[in-house]
Amino acid sequence: MTTFGSAENGSGASGTPWRVGVLFSRKGHMREPETEHFRGTALAIEEINLAGGVLGRPIEPVCYDPESSPELYRRSAERLLTEDGISTIFGCCTSSCRKAILATVERRNALLWYPSLYEGFEYSPNVIYTGAAPNQNSLQLARHLLSRFGPRFYLVGSDYIYPRESNRIMRDLVSREGGEVVAEAYVPEQPHEDQIRRVVEDIRRRAPSVVFSTVVGQGAHLLYRIFREAGLDPRTMPIASLTMAEGEIRAIGPELCVGHITSAPYFSTVDTPANRRFVAAYRARFGRDAAVTMYAEAAYFQIHLFADALARAKSLDTQRLVDAALGTEYDAPQGRIRIDPDNNHTYLLPRIGMVNEHGDFDVVWEAKAPVKPDPYLVDHIYDHA
Structure with missing residues (x-):
């Protein structure tokens, strides 16, 4: 397990942290795009915490590396939702890994934020989909x-x-x-x-x-x-x-x-002011030659969407958080995006x-x-x- 961006390592927030799960691989055959998901997540959490957190409380991630394995994804999600007492997870890249944890997320009424493009033909009230649909x-x-x-x-x-x-x-x-x-x-x-x-x-x-x-x-x-x-x-x-x-x-x-x-x-x-800031911040954090990708960008903006929804919900309760998230808009690096209340997916450009x-x-x-x-x-x- 690894952590980043918590109150103990220099954030501007204090008080009881908002604990969330992060499940992206840094090993295995999907390590490159999933590491980019992980980095986008880390950057956004660090930015929010340095700015004072959400309602004055830092976001504290609990992170596991499922090594590109659907079975390890399933076991890691189960661990987050039971042993770690987590109810909100940011994670998954491939559909096989998303499908591997979906039943667990739904059974325990948790919430998954999923930042990868996928094949569509799915809806779950327990998932916010921020990657592209077909x-x-x-x-x-x-x-x-x-x-x-x-x-x-x-x-x-x-x-x-x-x-x-x-x-x-x-x-x-x-x-x-x-x-x-x-x-x-x-x-x-x-x-x-x-x-x-x-x-x-x-x-x-x-x-x-x-x-x-x-x-x-x-x-x-x-x-x-x-x-x-x-x-x-x-x-x-x-x-x-x-x-x-x-x-x-x-x-x-x-x-x-x-x-x-x-x-x-x-x-x-992409030539937007938000993207110029994002690329500069990403490379300042991960190296001037770091590749900035769709995987990093969606993982990054979904944390900011979450923080906005959490500030209004004032709770990690899944239903309250989903209700607050639906309809939320954000000036992402790609442009203005919005979570569609009709299907939990996201308006994208x-x-x-x-x-x-x-x-x-x-x-x-x-x-x-x-x-x-x-x-x-x-x-x-x-x-x-």
């Missing part, structure tokens, strides 16, 4: 790829719920627009190099217009590296993703990723970015206004521009 990334990406690169899509993913559901959505969107899915392939969550090489060889053979990848973690690193080793050119056949962010681009090597595409509400290059030679994203498209979350894709109209 109508805030997949729909915009499908339209962009079809118009800019062509109709032939190759879908490849890691073999678990998020990739399979996201690929199902993408397949539906592509077919509705007159495109064609030429193949759909899956690899284990922690694939061997040879498994990725076989997929890349199949991509070369089928020559699609674009590759839509829902491969995550270290498997995604292998895919991007082997794709370039095979001589495939992102400028004419890009890999498009919902998950590939600046931190992983740097780990792979920016020179191998120039031209690839990600659809997300946030990139470090869709963007599409292309990797440049520095390992950052040039924003090539963005919505004109935040998009209402539609996790069940009731409305398939996606021209919100």
Whole structure:
């Protein structure tokens, strides 16, 4: 267990702390995006505590490292909610880990704040969803790829719920627009190099217009590296993703990723006053070369949303906190966001970015206004521009 930002290490708050749980991995195959979730969480808690806390009381995090394992996530959540007496958790990146703790969170009437994009088709009164739903990334990406690169899509993913559901959505969107899915392939969550090489060889053979990848973690690193080793050119056949962010681009090597595409509400290059402050604060805390990503940003702003709701609820009681949180707005680094009272998801600003030679994203498209979350894709109209 680790802690940060508590009254004992120099915060401006005093009094009985508000104790919350933090569950993000710093080990395992998802360590890079989850470490970014963890850092965004830490930065926000430290900022709030240094400013006097919430109602004069500091936020005290109780943190465990589930090591990218759904089983460790489940056990850690159980420990937080029973032994540690916690009722509010900030955590999870992959859907398999969220699903692993959801029953425990609901059974104990706790509250999970979930900052990662996901495949949608879920609602829980015990979860606040602050990452993108499919109508805030997949729909915009499908339209962009079809118009800019062509109709032939190759879908490849890691073999678990998020990739399979996201690929199902993408397949539906592509077919509705007159495109064609030429193949759909899956690899284990922690694939061997040879498994990725076989997929890349199949991509070369089928020559699609674009590759839509829902491969995550270290498997995604292998895919991007082997794709370039095979001589495939992102400028004419890009890999498009919902998950590939600046931190992983740097780990792979920016020179191998120039031209690839990600659809997300946030990139470090977003030009808002709030983002300039966020990037400066993040790099002052974690190093001037620290990658600032969608994973850090959503984890950061959801702590500020929580603090605002807590100040009004004056209690960590789950129902009172949820009631206070719904409808809450905040000037996040990406822009003005709001928790939708209809479904506990968040209004976000869709963007599409292309990797440049520095390992950052040039924003090539963005919505004109935040998009209402539609996790069940009731409305398939996606021209919100």
